Amino acid sequence: MAETLPADVALVLDAVLGEDDPVHLAPRRQVPHIRVRGRCTCGCDTAYFDLDRHAVEPAPSGPGTVVAAEVPIFMEDGECPGEVLVFTQGGYLSWLEVCSWSDETEVSLATAERSLRLGCQPSDKAEATK
Ligand SMILES: [Zn+2]
Incomplete structure (x- = not known):
């Protein structure tokens, strides 16, 4: 591999692509083969990946763009100011x-x-609205 993933990207991917969900397994197996091609410059740190497609199996989600994982972000006070999407x-x-x-x-x-x-x-408060 040319370069390793930045620690923050690796940590978040590891956390949101849980091992217990079969939907997450294929993209999770791709993580060792990706590298960050670019980051969003607005400060949000959105990261764009390059992937060696010959080295991995695609996830069985069809040809389109899909959300493989979606995890809300919570602050210590329980506020939810955003989410992480893969x-x-x-x-x-x-x-x-x-x-x-x-x-x-x-x-x-x-x-x-x-x-x-x-x-x-x-x-x-947020829990009660479910
Ligand atoms: Zn941004």
């Missing part, structure tokens, strides 16, 4: 997007990583 194109990992819903809270890959690591949960 996209595949034609079954191949394509990009990791950090999406912000909040005007007040800045969301980046670092925020997502912290949320996943701390296991932040929705607040009681």
Whole structure:
């Protein structure tokens, strides 16, 4: 492999592509074969991937662009200011997007990583609206 994945990207991919979900297994197996081609410059750290398509099996999700994983980001106070999305194109990992819903809270890959690591949960208020 030419270069290793940045630690933040590797950590978040590992967390959102859980081993217990069969839908996540194919893209998860592709992770060792991707490298970051570019990052969004707005500060959100959305990362675009290059993947050696000869080295991996595509996920069985068809030829289109699909969301392979979608994980909300929670702050310590239970606020949910955004989410992390993993996209595949034609079954191949394509990009990791950090999406912000909040005007007040800045969301980046670092925020997502912290949320996943701390296991932040929705607040009681958010939980009650389910
Ligand atoms: Zn951005």
